[in-house]
Amino acid sequence: MLRDLKRIALEACVLIAFGALFGLTLNHPLVMDAFSGRLVSPQSTTEEVNSLAALPMPVLIDEVQQVMASGGLIVDARSPELYALEHIEGAVSLPMVEIDAELSEFLGTVARNRVIITYCSGFGCPDSFDLGMTLISSGYLDVRVFEGGFPEWRDAGLPILGEGK
Amino acid sequence: MKHAQIVLYHLSRLALAFTFVYAGAVKMQDVVAFAGHIAAYQILPYAMNYLVAATLPYVEFLAGLLLLLNTRVRPALVAVGGMNLVFMLALLSVLLRGLDIDCGCFDPGGGQDVSAAAALLRDVGLMILVVLVWWLRAGGERRVARGEEEPG
Numbered sequence: 001m002l003r004d005l006k007r008i009a010l011e012a013c014v015l016i017a018f019g020a021l022f023g024l025t026l027n028h029p030l031v032m033d034a035f036s037g038r039l040v041s042p043q044s045t046t047e048e049v050n051s052l053a054a055l056p057m058p059v060l061i062d063e064v065q066q067v068m069a070s071g072g073l074i075v076d077a078r079s080p081e082l083y084a085l086e087h088i089e090g091a092v093s094l095p096m097v098e099i100d101a102e103l104s105e106f107l108g109t110v111a112r113n114r115v116i117i118t119y120c121s122g123f124g125c126p127d128s129f130d131l132g133m134t135l136i137s138s139g140y141l142d143v144r145v146f147e148g149g150f151p152e153w154r155d156a157g158l159p160i161l162g163e164g165k
Numbered sequence: 166m167k168h169a170q171i172v173l174y175h176l177s178r179l180a181l182a183f184t185f186v187y188a189g190a191v192k193m194q195d196v197v198a199f200a201g202h203i204a205a206y207q208i209l210p211y212a213m214n215y216l217v218a219a220t221l222p223y224v225e226f227l228a229g230l231l232l233l234l235n236t237r238v239r240p241a242l243v244a245v246g247g248m249n250l251v252f253m254l255a256l257l258s259v260l261l262r263g264l265d266i267d268c269g270c271f272d273p274g275g276g277q278d279v280s281a282a283a284a285l286l287r288d289v290g291l292m293i294l295v296v297l298v299w300w301l302r303a304g305g306e307r308r309v310a311r312g313e314e315e316p317g
Contacts, residue, residue, distance in 0.1 A: 008239045008240050008243055009240075009243060011237055011239075011240035012240040012241075012243035012244045012247070014240075015224070015227060015228060015231065015237070015240055015241065015244050016224050016244055016247075018227065019220065019223040019224030019225075019226070019227040019228070020220040020223065020224055022223045022227070023193075023219050023220035023221070023222065023223035023224070024219060024220055026219075026223075027196055027218075027219035027220075028219075030196060030197065030215055030219060031212075031215050031216050031219050033215075034200075034211070034212040034214075034215035034216070035212045035215075035216075060211070122201070122205060123198070123200070123201020123202065123204050123205055124198045124201040124202060124205075124269075147201070148204070151205065151265075151266070155207070155264065
């Protein structure tokens with residue numbers, strides 16, 4: 001009985017090791033990038049990535065605060081309704097869903113050399129990355145993406161504004 | 166095994182098998198989005214989220230496949246049960262910390278939003294299936310060993 005259980009446990013370990021090894025073989029570039037700090041954006045698996053320089057770089061929450069303090073602009077890519085409800089204090093709204101209508105005004109008011117950080121509703125939400133790409137192709141020189149987005153900011157207890165607060 | 170037990174065994178085994186094959190297969194399609202879902206749990210360091218996302222779906226798929234093929238069923242049950250236990254602990258910690266996140270159990274890019282409580286309830290159901298399949302298979306093997314039934 002005990003020998004049986006040992007064999008079962010051993011076979012389960014082999015199963016897990018085999019599955020993990022298979023996954024690592026297929027995804028090792030992603031894991032290597034993650035551990036070396038060259039993190040890729042949530043959308044990069046579905047889009048052709050030719051040049052890293054043309055991509056908005058992901059930033060962590062500490063860097064968002066540093067950029068805010070040094071005069072950078074935080075841009076909310078979520079819908080106007082979500083922005084009105086709650087948003088990062090100091091962020092301006094540039095909804096990805098209304099980008100065609102809103103972009104020209106943004107281009108007219110924000111200098112191209114200003115550091116910009118976009119955010120949306122956290123990991124897996126594509127709007128901040130898409131907005132970052134749009135801003136880069138519009139000529140902005142330093143665009144970054146806060147992938148943790150509004151949920152991470154709120155959960156960290158950092159200042160937010162809006163009707164729902 | 167009695168006829169009803171055989172039917173129950175295979176139904177439970179197949180339900181588990183399809184759940185894990187499906188869960189693994191859909192998450193393999195978008196590993197980065199799945200990493201984002203794991204990160205939302207705020208349990209692991211940043212890069213570890215990617216490591217788990219890069220491996221877990223393949224273990225789920227493989228364990229589900231073995232259950233589907235009715236081979237190495239108990240090692241597969243140990244793997245499935247172990248993963249399920251980890252998922253339940255993670256979901257429990259989400260509930261205790263009051264985080265409002267999608268569980269990310271299945272399609273990471275599908276837009277379905279399953280609360281932690283609903284996902285935890287579903288995992289309890291899966292755990293019952295794991296125990297049931299183990300118990301029915303062990304019971305069948307004991308009867309075969311005692312010569313009450315032909316091995317099958």
